Amino acid sequence: MSTEESPVEHEDWWVLNLRGMSVTKISVDYRLVLALDSDWEVALEAPVNLSHGIVHANPSLLLKPESQDVAAALALFGANVLSAVAFKSGTLRIVFDTGHHLSCSSDPSFEAWQVTGPTGWRFASLPGGGLAVWSGSGTSES
Secondary structure: OOOOOOOEEOOOEEEOOOOOOEEEEEEEOOOEEEEEHHHOEEEEOOOEEEEEOOOOOOOOEEEEHHHOEOHHHHHHOOOEEEEEEEEOOOOEEEEEOOOEEEEEOOOOOOOOEEEEOOOOOEEEEOOOOOEEEEEOOEEEEO
């Protein structure tokens, strides 16, 4: 588990260092929220693609948090994160040890998703694309 490491910035993406963290709670209102170990949280407001297995071989399911059409996300309960990447284009991609892949693109009108962490880290997809990043020491937009 990467609880002590900070997210790492690369040219076009951030590695969120959530590897090994488990989905400990799933909640739904107008968002789909995945609570992870170590006080990390993934909140999804825009439609989310959830696939299983080889991405090109299996079609993805479209989850719609706004209409609470997210039942397929229950398969993520207890799953461990293998990788989590926030792209500077505004897309979030998380891969789980169950073979599930979650992908949420930016929305033209609102923040499609946000990931928050314990020491002031926050990542948010900006309306129209792009990524805002807050750390305990300040804010930057990518």
